Amino acid sequence: MAEEKFDLTAFDKNAVVATVNEAGATVAEYQATASIGRTLIEAVAPIFDAVQSGLLGKGDQASQLEIANALHLAGVDTHEGRKEFLSKRLGITAETGDDYRLVILTNKQGQMVLFKGQMDKNNTLKLTESVPVPEDVRSTLGIGQLLGSSFKPLPKPIEVKVDRETQRVDGTTQLELNADEKKKLQTQATFATLIEQSGSVKLASNARLPGQKETSGVGLMS
Secondary structure (H helix, E strand, C coil), X not given: CCCCCCEEEEEEHHHHHHHHHHHHHHHHHHHHHCCCCCCHHHHCHHHHCCCCCCCCCCCXXXXXXXXXXXXXXXXXXXXXXXXXXXXXXXXXXXXXXXXXXXXXXXXXXXXXXXXXXXXXXXXXXXXXXXXXXXXXXXXXHHHHHHHHCCCEEEEEEEEEEXXXXXECCCCCEEEECCHHHHHHHHHHHHHHHHHHHHHHHHHHHHCCCCCCCCCCCCCCCC
């Protein structure tokens, strides 16, 4: 029987802001000097490499340049660009509360989904928006696709009770659920993904029909 790969990793508001700032500063320096220096992999580690060791791999100089370009296109290498990235794409502004959470779910099949939500004082995690993580996120194409993806509101918020939080050395938090809550989260996350995929198929189909207007969802990373 294959080992279950379930993992739930959370980033609070401060961790997300610190990661975006560090990644942006490193990309700006990288582009200015055209020097490898401290690798971009290390700079973006909390966001892209927290769930599984070596998620992005180490890469060579060319792949790091492509990663830098993807992050540049996301606008994180300027102060104003980072503010816009945080507010419009990640939903973090000066008014954002400390209950904010950016969460990565890795299900038992190894598929990953990125969520936005909140954690209340009773350790109830409420997830409200999601975006699937590309299976080829190790590649520069996958990274670019993730950065260009749009968070979509879930058909219904997902609420699960967190049994325990474990702080990791990289600044992220591992969230542990009991068996029932874990099953509920995975089932509802799968349902939400299927709904989103069916919506995408419907939009593509409507685009070919005369007289049909295309609609678009509310996006985070657009």
